[in-house]
Amino acid sequence: MDLRIFTEPQQGATYDTLLTVAKATEDLGFDAFFRSDHYMKMGDVDGLPGPTDAWITLAGLARETKRIRLGTLMTAGTFRLPGVLAIQVAQVDQMSGGRIELGLGAGWFEEEHAAYGIPFPKEKFGRLEEQLEIVTGLWATEVGRTYDFHGTYYDLTDSPALPKPAQGKVPVLIGGHGASRTPRLAARYADEFNMPFGTIEEAERQFGRVRDAAEAAGRGADEITYSNALVVCVGKDDQEVARRAAAIGREVEELKTxxxxxxxSEVVDKIGRYAGVGSERIYLQILDLSDLDHLELISSQVQSQLS
Structure with a gap:
């Protein structure tokens, strides 16, 4: 079971804070550092000092880390044109020496679009499908050839399809709870399918849908990696668990559910139950980025039992 660290910087984090957490992620032996792609806070936090851009952040981290994978859960398709996104991701992949992964979703948080003047189209899923086709198509085009795409939402003519990612193909992550369109997209484009914030039963059901969709598309279901994203709150005893839950404004029993x-030991047991329904990777959502002792505890007493 791979454990990856997943952060939500829109809740309030500077680049330096993210760099500190990313370096701890690397030093403590975790597999990857991922971040959300949002421009506005959610819930009852002040969000200060304000948002950081996902791909600018990852470009910086690409130069300041050496081993860990870096990526997004999920880049909002509404924020970037697909041709521009393909260039950005390929460049950051080169800057990292081939350690980038792209989680791409449709975008959903309407308020942040209104706040920063970003168009929020009614039909987002159809756009996402074309974005996935364009981004992967640009990367797959042989050097010296051009790429064309003429769709409902995007039109590319004689694109040189450059630059190319350092690793050849950047792994693409698709995720969500949708019962039909999401599994179909994952079957066609995903190297990894991520089930965000779902129960064990929900994960099992959604993984099954993706596996069925992959097989229906003529693709081996095991060609896709299956993962979960879950908030994490670990303590050496009940008192420490309660303290960490209070620090992020959550109730212990709700977090356990x-x-x-x-x-x-409780967390290792539950991770085992996710593994039992097919999960191969867990993105640990860390909400208190100042608590590096939390990461150390997870590394020494949770991750050590899963290797």
């Missing part, structure tokens, strides 16, 4: 919370 909807995430990974409790003592290391």
């Amino acid at each position: 909807n995430g990974l919370a409790g003592t290391p």
